[in-house]
Amino acid sequence: MHKPNLRKIDLNLLVILEVLLEERHVTRAAEQLEMSQPAVSRALQRLRETFDDPLLVKSMHGYDLSARAEELLPALKGVLQDLGQLIGRPGFDPASSSAQVRVACLDLEGALFLPKLLETMRREARQMQLDIHSQPGDHFRLLQQGDVDFVISGLGPPQGEAQINRVALATTRVVCVMSRGHPLARQAPSLDDYVSASHGFVSMTGRGVSVMDKLLRGHGLKRDVVVRTNSFLTVPEFCAGTDLLFALPEIVAERLCRDGQLVMQPLPGELAERELKFYLYWHQRNHRDPMSQWVRRQLAGVPGPAF
Template sequence: MHKMNLRKVDLNLLVILEVLLEERHVTRAAERLDMSQPAVSRALQRLRETFADPLLVKSIHGYDLSARAEELLPALKSVLQDLGQLVGRPVFDPASSTAQVRVACLDLEGALFLPRLLEAMRRDALQMQLDIHSQPGDHFMLLQQGDVDFVISGLVPPQGEAQINRIPLATTCVVCVMRHDHPLATAPLTLDAYISASHGYVSMTGRGVSVMDQLLRGYGLQRQVVVRTNSFLTVPEFCARTDLLFALPQIVAERLTRDGQLIMKALPSELAERELRFYLYWHQRHHRDPMHRWVRRQLVADPEEAFDLTDNNQSKRDKESD
């Protein structure tokens, strides 16, 4: 079969061809297309050259379709419909969507922020699926590679920042968590007492130095870290059976101390200045995707902010999302 060189085909002619074949009349086609009759006649001549066929054939009733045109018309309608969908604005209907929403976050981060999304899915998008990646690792790399759609984290991407959008989900501070009868439970927590204690911390990546240890190094200090875990949900068990301290976001600590077995205490003033934000992160490749926009709208407090951010500059995005 002879292959046509598509680079030589003016696709605008296909729109004119559809109307010509439907109307079977140059003047009526020109009126529908809001074009002059000579312009449509010239287009018909080019189409005849392109398809090597007369397409419209004179008859006693005006014009009839050639056998080739009869064959072309249904295929032409299908092609133009596909092209319209290709270049048109994509539409997302949660009620009929079977999309999978893939989110990377630690366990308690998911427990804090994802129920709102799941509630919306069970109400408006019954066929959609929520897939939560809570295993330790570089969640931002998963986002860069397209293995997840979103990351929920209080951390900052180590690389590829220009391609990642973010918006705050919550702002909190860092507090110290210990068992309710810990030796340090009844007095204000001083820096010396904090350094003298044994510690655990929760790590999203499972490697590297924690933010608290970096902060202590700025004072020339070092604490004794006994355990590093990738799960917030292990903290209550570790604290209840030992004298370990954990420095945790207050929004997380409030969830872990609800049964009264653990308590929260303010960190020493030297360590308590840092504000912590949890962010929803997504890659620029999906910024305008309608399904992603719908998900962001369910997760953030101000739905308009979920998809109004268009600039890749991180500092400007943070300013716009404050």
């Protein structure tokens, strides 16, 4: 069978052909297509050349379909329907979707923000799956590579920011966290108290200098870091029975202090930064994806168009 050169075929003609074959009349087809009768006649001539067939044949009652046209009509309807679905905006039905929602975040960030999403999924999208990547590493690299759909973080992407979108999930401040038996547990630490203490900090990537250490350098100061961990959930264990301080987002600290074993104190005024925000990040490739928009609405409560 000879393979036609599709590049030479005007697909707009197929839309006209469908109406012509259904109406079997050039004038009525022109009216339905809101085209002039001569324009439809020219289109019919081009279609006859394309298919090497008369398609519409004059008869006593007007026009009949040629044998080729009889074969073409049902196939043509299927092709145009498929093209419409291909070009049209895809829909998303959470009730019937079996999509996997892949989120990269640290453990406690997931515990803070993802239960709301899971609760909605179990109520409205029972076949969908939530896949949480909480292992340490560069979560933004996973997002760039397409290995995850979302990142939840209080940090920003180190590169490729133009292709990454975000929306704020929560606004908080940084506080000190320590065991309830710590010498500073009953008083807000001064800058000297803070610098003189022993410290731990949580690092998402495990690399580089922390934001707090950069801030202290600006004051010409340096703290004694004893522990670097990639898990918020290890903080209570490291604080228990030690003199360690952790500087953590208050929204995280409140969660860790619920059992009364840890206490919070404000940072020294010299180190109190502007408000810290946690963001939901997603890549531009998924910006208009209906499933991605649905997840963003559940997590951030913002309608799709606002993204």
